[in-house]
Amino acid sequence: MYQYTEFDRQFVRQRAAQYRDQLERNLSGSLSDDDFRPLRLQNGWYVQRHAPMLRVAVPYGELASRQLRVLAKIARDYDQPEAQVYQAAQAAQAKLGTVQLPTGYGHFTTRQNVQFNWIALDRSADVMDLLASVDMHGIQTSGNCIRNITSDERAGIAVDEIVDPRPFCEILRQWSTLHPEFAFLPRKFKFAVSGAQEDRAATHWHDVGLHLRRNTAGEIGFKVLVGGGMGRTPVIASSIRDFLPWNQLLNYLEAVVRVYNRWGRRDNMYKARIKILVKAEGQRFIDEVEAEYQQILDLDGAPHTIGQAELDRVTASFVPPRLATTVATSATQAPALSESEKTDYARWLKQNVAPHKNPQLRAVTLSFKRLGYAPGDATAEQLETAAALADLFSAGEVRVTHDQNLLLPWVLADQLPALWQAARQAGLARSNIRLLTDMIACPGGDFCGLANARSIPIAQAISERYQDMDELHDLGEIDLHISGCINSCGHHHSGHIGILGVDKDGREWYQVSLGGSDGSTLSGAAVAGKVVGPSFGAAEVPDVIEAVLDTYRRERQGNETFIATLRRIGMEAFKVAANGARQWAEAELA
Numbered sequence: 001m002y003q004y005t006e007f008d009r010q011f012v013r014q015r016a017a018q019y020r021d022q023l024e025r026n027l028s029g030s031l032s033d034d035d036f037r038p039l040r041l042q043n044g045w046y047v048q049r050h051a052p053m054l055r056v057a058v059p060y061g062e063l064a065s066r067q068l069r070v071l072a073k074i075a076r077d078y079d080q081p082e083a084q085v086y087q088a089a090q091a092a093q094a095k096l097g098t099v100q101l102p103t104g105y106g107h108f109t110t111r112q113n114v115q116f117n118w119i120a121l122d123r124s125a126d127v128m129d130l131l132a133s134v135d136m137h138g139i140q141t142s143g144n145c146i147r148n149i150t151s152d153e154r155a156g157i158a159v160d161e162i163v164d165p166r167p168f169c170e171i172l173r174q175w176s177t178l179h180p181e182f183a184f185l186p187r188k189f190k191f192a193v194s195g196a197q198e199d200r201a202a203t204h205w206h207d208v209g210l211h212l213r214r215n216t217a218g219e220i221g222f223k224v225l226v227g228g229g230m231g232r233t234p235v236i237a238s239s240i241r242d243f244l245p246w247n248q249l250l251n252y253l254e255a256v257v258r259v260y261n262r263w264g265r266r267d268n269m270y271k272a273r274i275k276i277l278v279k280a281e282g283q284r285f286i287d288e289v290e291a292e293y294q295q296i297l298d299l300d301g302a303p304h305t306i307g308q309a310e311l312d313r314v315t316a317s318f319v320p321p322r323l324a325t326t327v328a329t330s331a332t333q334a335p336a337l338s339e340s341e342k343t344d345y346a347r348w349l350k351q352n353v354a355p356h357k358n359p360q361l362r363a364v365t366l367s368f369k370r371l372g373y374a375p376g377d378a379t380a381e382q383l384e385t386a387a388a389l390a391d392l393f394s395a396g397e398v399r400v401t402h403d404q405n406l407l408l409p410w411v412l413a414d415q416l417p418a419l420w421q422a423a424r425q426a427g428l429a430r431s432n433i434r435l436l437t438d439m440i441a442c443p444g445g446d447f448c449g450l451a452n453a454r455s456i457p458i459a460q461a462i463s464e465r466y467q468d469m470d471e472l473h474d475l476g477e478i479d480l481h482i483s484g485c486i487n488s489c490g491h492h493h494s495g496h497i498g499i500l501g502v503d504k505d506g507r508e509w510y511q512v513s514l515g516g517s518d519g520s521t522l523s524g525a526a527v528a529g530k531v532v533g534p535s536f537g538a539a540e541v542p543d544v545i546e547a548v549l550d551t552y553r554r555e556r557q558g559n560e561t562f563i564a565t566l567r568r569i570g571m572e573a574f575k576v577a578a579n580g581a582r583q584w585a586e587a588e589l590a
Contacts, residue, residue: 044138061112165195186264204526227278230488250304376404444484451484453501509535
């Protein structure tokens with residue numbers, strides 16, 4: 001993991017102190033709410049449906065166990081609403097059918113951050129101090145700026161890796177943090193970086209996606225994708241540079257963001273993202289970027305050229321940990337497995353354990369998709385358990401994944417049985433990774449003030465119906481993504497099955513789409529799913545999903561995956577099945 005320098009630590013501590021001063025002035029009345037709002041947003045503090053929400057930055061998904069323990073403390077001691085606030089929230093949710101709103105937990109997001117939903121604003125400065133004590137913060141997790149840099153959760157360890165992207169992610173983080181020219185862009189701006197053959201970072205769906213590669217001479221460079229995004233207008237990013245020398249990365253990105261800052265629309269927030277500019281201008285946008293880049297090189301003297309010494313300095317923080325080869329102790333020896341456990345263990349090895357660049361090691365995913373919890377939610381106890389597992393089995397490091405789970409990157413192969421036993425006891429060893437119940441879902445209308453409908457009850461209803469592990473493994477790998485509104489925080493556009501909450505006359509309805517892809521090898525080229533028909537009521541959605549999956553089981557050939565069957569036979573049979581489920585439900589109600 002990258003080791004913060006004293007400069008980094010001083011910067012984060014000063015930022016926390018600055019926020020405390022801003023908060024105190026706001027609470028005393030000397031700083032208005034309107035003036036305070038952009039300041040708190042720049043530090044990750046939103047005001048949501050019921051209470052403030054904090055988004056904590058986790059650059060490129062890497063967390064140390066000590067940081068997990070502080071996140072657990074925040075969940076336990078601070079993510080607890082006042083009785084009056086919670087009672088009012090419960091009363092409002094009761095009208096929608098929500099019985100209990102959870103408190104005291106953290107939520108892993110698709111952009112590798114961690115969120116908390118109940119921290120009182122007057123305690124927020126204390127939380128910022130806690131975060132700063134372990135080199136964490138909420139800087140640029142909100143606002144119209146360059147957001148948290150995301151990457152492949154297997155960065156540095158994947159067997160298909162071309163170049164480790166983490167040093168470049170860290171250089172991007174340092175370059176973009178509080179960049180004076182890009183603090184007030186037309187809209188938020190997101191980078192994703194991949195260094196492997198498999199795109200596990202959904203780079204085609206980002207404002208800028210970067211693919212590390214080597215040319216025929218063995219030189220390192222980047223393929224640059226620009227203009228991806230979801231929301232009201234899903235767009236796949238366009239390639240504007242096939243090979244950019246690595247040392248020119250910041251100069252070129254400076255040009256990209258300058259052109260966007262100059263020409264991005266500020267009169268309409270729905271058309272302000274760079275995807276709209278790229279789609280509208282096409283080659284003209286690319287020409288402007290190239291012209292700006294040449295000016296940076298020729299007139300400005302290429303001020304952001306990355307030197308070899310700087311790359312070496314940052315790269316030195318990402319050497320494999322020495323503890324990874326010495327963690328085996330008597331404390332990690334597992335008892336022999338019973339016959340009934342062997343099947344579960346074999347499935348876990350297949351779904352949750354990935355090969356490693358070091359043949360002695362494995363990468364292991366802890367599943368945070370469990371019945372009774374929203375996808376990606378982790379209680380204080382579970383965060384502490386994950387920290388303990390990281391210390392015992394993974395050199396004190398975890399990674400937040402794009403799919404809202406945690407990955408242990410440094411596990412000795414001969415320690416897998418012991419890890420499985422420990423994770424199973426903690427409820428984190430469910431072998432559903434990449435299966436139907438390993439779904440992505442945003443917090444939706446239960447918490448988010450922007451949402452049109454709730455996501456969590458839909459996720460729970462589908463999970464309840466598909467608890468049989470034999471059935472899940474028979475269905476195979478399926479990406480199910482759920483968003484509570486068109487902002488698409490649940491990435492419904494890229495799901496093999498996507499569910500979007502919409503509002504009609506004050507009621508919750510859900511559109512179902514099929515055939516989306518995030519660009520991974522399993523899913524194929526990135527593409528947005530297509531809606532199967534009119535919206536469905538909440539009670540109908542599980543029946544619709546079942547009808548779609550029954551069609552897949554009937555039509556598949558051999559071990560064919562859901563997405564492969566869908567692409568082979570087309571949408572029509574699935575549309576008929578989905579709308580037939582609606583008619584059946586309506587007949588039952590009649």
